[in-house]
Amino acid sequence: MTKEPETVIKLSEIVRTYNLSAEPVYALRGVSLEIKQGEYVAIMGTSGSGKSTLMNIIGCLDKPTSGTYTLDGQDITTRSDDELAAIRNRTIGFVFQQFNLLHSMTALQNVMLPLVYAKVPKVNRKVKAELALSELGLSSRMEHKPNELSGGQQQRVAIARAIVNSPRILLADEPTGALDSNTAREIMGLFNRLMEEGMTVIIVTHDPETASHAKRVIKVKDGLIQEDTL
């Protein structure tokens, strides 16, 4: 691993429009961007800037209207919904502002869920999920339901769920938005650790404090990249 880190994400001339009325609304007007393996990137922008659309496209939840997106060497702009689901499952780990855990399930079951869809055998599933939870300091909270956990603990369960399937990319949408500042700092520390372990971390936020943890900040405005600290 002495070589130049490979490019994981390559966006070229990505345009995304919404046809809500007769006039198409431009969310992205031609975004080109490269993110390399192991980078720690913050995507910043105000509400309506297009950063959420950019995140959805990077996260394979949405498809661009035009332009190409190469993820992990594969062109994914032409993939079907089911293929995108499989790519999300294997390559991307999501962390959300509202944690988005399933409330009827325990922490362990929540973390096991991506492995269920990845068709990992049952025995391995439990081992992997327990390992991920332990790494995040939740070994004593595995059988708790989300509503029995604090906000910071819930976000750590969500991170465990995001990384349990060893994805290339961790995509976090306002991960500290629902947390107090101490807990927020703790969570950001976790992202740092994951980045040091070699994971590509992308954080979408409007908060400069959160973005300051990242090595590279990309500012989005009016559907275009306004500034890239690379």
Next chain:
Amino acid sequence: MKSLEDISELLAIAWQGILSNRLRSALTVLGIVIGIASVITLLGIGQGAKLEAEKQVQSLGVNLIYVRPGAANLSSISQGQGSAATLTYDDAQAIRETCPAVEDVAAQYNSGFQAQYGEQNTSTSVVATEPSYVDIRNFYPAKGRFFSNTDMKEASRVCVLGETVANNLFGATGENPMRKQVLIRGELFEVIGVMEHKGVTQMMDMDDQIFIPLTTGYATLVGLNAVTGKQVKSILVRAKENEDLQAQFQITNLLRLRHNIQNPDSDDFTLRTQADIMQTAQSITGVFSLLLGATAGISLLVGGIGIMNIMLVSVTERTKEIGIRKAIGAKYSEILAQFVIEAVLMSLTGGILGIGLGVAGASALSQFANWKTDVTPASVVLSFCVSLAIGLFFGIYPARKAARLDPIIALRSE
């Protein structure tokens, strides 16, 4: 979605969905339970009624043919049975003597009379018939004996009481009816036997009858008709084994000859066989079963709509969950399967509980209400399949709705 493990996985996911709202799932299941239970019970009642009707027809005797006076139809106008007094004792004798396919014949003349013993009296049907009646009807005395050919020849003043009549006349005092003199229309008859219990067949209470020799009947109660001779109300014929059709043919021809009938449309007698009666009984119980089944089917349909309703509510409520599952890699088919299996699990659970409840309900009806019920394995299998089909049918639309959700929109919902 091929291996067994995958299926058990999907089952586990769906089961979790059901458990996440226990009360609602239980109430939804209850709709199916009631539907399936009523199908099972009502089909059981219908089947029981059918078997009972068949049993009654069987109990009338084997290879039985009824010959009755009067035309069934005359130029497509029904004249009604018994509208003509055309059948005589001589006809019965002729059938007995000339029809080779006929095993046995019993002419009968019955009419309603008052019977009296001591203080007790009862209104009943007096049947004047021949000794062969018992074998043809498959109906025997429990006490004493039926009248004999000697009684016929001598026109003895003897009678055999049906069970109900015996109870009505002798039940209050507890006396033994044997050898007692019973008064019928001012004439005394000695009781020589009491018939066994037979119950109601073809809407006629077989136990509420008094039997006397036909000759005695002519001598005492009926009197002879100068024009028609010894008129009879009906002739019971037992055909030889497997010769029903020949017997019918022979009787029809014989009677046409004796009554000088050239045109079959002007027959002054009617033949009815056990098969005819069975057919009537079956068509009645068939309609009965159909009505019961339709009623149960409607409740099942309502139960199915209940499942669809709850699944739709569930999909709307769990939009966020669907978004999360999709974001972390659930495919269309996996979301679809989750919700279809959830619906099927609920309807199958309801189906199995409903089958149990229906079987219990049917046997409770037999036990306590004395209704004949018969739950067939076919109706159990049918109910099981129907509940499976209901889950699939009413689950697929909500499940498709769930599986088609856009993950971005689903994630954004609250």
